[in-house]
Amino acid sequence: MKSLSANLVQEKNKQHSTYPWLLLLDITLPDSTIFRFVNNNEDIVYKGNTYTCFPFEIGPQESSVDGEIPKIELKICNITRILTPYLNTYNGGLESEVLITVVNSNLLAEDYSELEATLTVIDCQVDEYWVSWSLGLFNPTMQRFPLYRYLANYCSYPFFNTGIGECGYNGALTTCLHTLADCIAHGNEINFGGNLGLQNDGIRVV
Amino acid sequence: MADVTFPTLSRGINLDVREVSANPTIRSEMENGSVITRARFTRLRKTWNFSIGFLTAADKVLLDAMQNTTHIGAGTISWTHPKTSVVYEVRLLSPITFQVESDNSNLQSAVFSLEEV
Numbered sequence: 001m002k003s004l005s006a007n008l009v010q011e012k013n014k015q016h017s018t019y020p021w022l023l024l025l026d027i028t029l030p031d032s033t034i035f036r037f038v039n040n041n042e043d044i045v046y047k048g049n050t051y052t053c054f055p056f057e058i059g060p061q062e063s064s065v066d067g068e069i070p071k072i073e074l075k076i077c078n079i080t081r082i083l084t085p086y087l088n089t090y091n092g093g094l095e096s097e098v099l100i101t102v103v104n105s106n107l108l109a110e111d112y113s114e115l116e117a118t119l120t121v122i123d124c125q126v127d128e129y130w131v132s133w134s135l136g137l138f139n140p141t142m143q144r145f146p147l148y149r150y151l152a153n154y155c156s157y158p159f160f161n162t163g164i165g166e167c168g169y170n171g172a173l174t175t176c177l178h179t180l181a182d183c184i185a186h187g188n189e190i191n192f193g194g195n196l197g198l199q200n201d202g203i204r205v206v
Numbered sequence: 207m208a209d210v211t212f213p214t215l216s217r218g219i220n221l222d223v224r225e226v227s228a229n230p231t232i233r234s235e236m237e238n239g240s241v242i243t244r245a246r247f248t249r250l251r252k253t254w255n256f257s258i259g260f261l262t263a264a265d266k267v268l269l270d271a272m273q274n275t276t277h278i279g280a281g282t283i284s285w286t287h288p289k290t291s292v293v294y295e296v297r298l299l300s301p302i303t304f305q306v307e308s309d310n311s312n313l314q315s316a317v318f319s320l321e322e323v
Contacts, residue, residue, distance in 0.1 A: 020230070020245040042249040105248050 002114040011104050019106035023058060024051050025074075026099035030090045031164060035083075037076070046101075046108050058100065069137050072119065074098065075130040083131050089160075092124030098135055146205055154178050155193035167191055208295050209281035213268035217260060218288065224255040251322040253299065254287075259307065259315040266304060266314055273302055282323055296320040 004012070011017060024046060027035040038044050038051035045051070059073035076083065087093050102115040123134035149156065155167075155178040163170030169188040176182055183192045230246040261269075276283060279298045286293050299319035307313040 015240065016243045018245050020247055022248075040249075041247045041251060044248070 004114055005110050007107055008104065008110050008112075011107060019104055021102055021104050023056075024099075024101040024103060025056060025076075026101070027093075028097040028099075029086055029093060030095055033086065040105075044105065044108065046103060071122070071134045071136045074133045074135050076133070078126060078129055078131045084126075087124065087126060087131065092126070093121050093131075093133065094124060096121045096133075098133070150195045150198055152196060152198040153180055153194050155180075155183060157191070157193040166193060208284035210272055210275045210283055212283050212285040213265075213272055215258070215265045215268065216262050217258060217265070222257050223288065226253050226255070227251070228253070252294075253319055253321045254296070255319045257315065257317045260310070260313045261316055262313065266316070269302055269304075269316055269318075273298055283320065285320060294320075295323045297323060 011019065020040070022044065023039045025035070025037040027037070029035075036049055036051045037054040037056055039056055040051075040053045043050055043053050055077035057075045059075070061070050061072050063070045078084070083093070090096070098119050098121060100117045100119065101112055103112050104110070119135035120137060121133045122136045125132040155176075157167040157178075158165055159167055159169065159176035159178070161169055161171055161174055167176075167188070168191045169176070169186055171186065171188075173186055176186065178194075180189065180192055180194060180196065183189045228247075228251045230250065232244045232246050234242045236242065272283065275281065276298060278301050282295050282297050284293060285296045297320070299321045302316050302318040304314050304316050307315060
């Protein structure tokens with residue numbers, strides 16, 4: 001049972017009202033870039049942040065009897081391609097965090113903590129009109145096993161050339177073979193993510 | 207900022223402007239007949255519908271140039287309301303329809319709609 005403030009309950013129960021209930025999105029990408037959108041036809045300011053009016057749609061929650069984790073589809077307008085460079089850089093925006101908040105346009109100072117949901121982007125599809133994200137929660141059955149793999153001459157860090165992540169390389173080269181030799185060629189061997197002390201043959205699960 | 211300014215035509219367009227606001231109402235009828243209503247958006251955008259007759263060839267060139275510049279509804283137009291002199295940023299809702307006047311083939315009529323951005 002949600003516990004809303006008296007003002008919100010009163011507004012919710014009105015038979016007619018001129019103040020719309022709006023959906024706010026706080027999209028936090030893996031590099032901590034935040035997009036704030038509202039499904040309105042003008043910008044609004046909420047908690048000191050400006051939410052840009054932007055077309056998006058949130059579908060109903062999808063559940064099944066198969067034990068799958070419920071999902072919600074979020075479609076964001078892609079006509080302006082505003083998200084495309086970020087999707088290209090961050091693997092479709094997977095693992096981005098999306099905070100969905102429902103607010104009333106006339107009661108923006110109220111406490112909406114009961115009307116918030118934080119979800120993670122778990123799937124992405126893009127066409128010329130929409131970026132379609134499936135939002136859900138972390139699924140433990142999809143967790144990698146064994147959790148860590150220690151390879152002798154293979155760096156498991158994702159490669160970026162912008163200085164972010166564990167790789168930390170920030171330079172002009174755009175490709176990486178994930179080997180020590182290539183890491184030396186990049187001048188980044190101090191961050192090499194392989195385990196050179198291991199043998200190169202065979203595997204061992206501990 | 208608008209891509210182009212609405213051209214000055216040989217004929218005033220203030221005689222035949224129909225203005226309508228977007229309807230943001232969400233309605234849900236209850237079993238007892240009463241209706242619950244809410245607004246969907248906070249801002250009411252307007253649309254103006256025009257039907258201008260007896261335009262000269264020069265007028266048609268100006269209107270054509272305007273819709274070519276904006277690629278019909280992709281770009282925006284700065285338009286001054288003829289009655290209130292309020293300047294609106296608008297876009298074409300659809301391509302302008304030109305028709306030769308039946309009683310004078312040198313003149314044309316134009317029908318188009320502008321929607322507020």
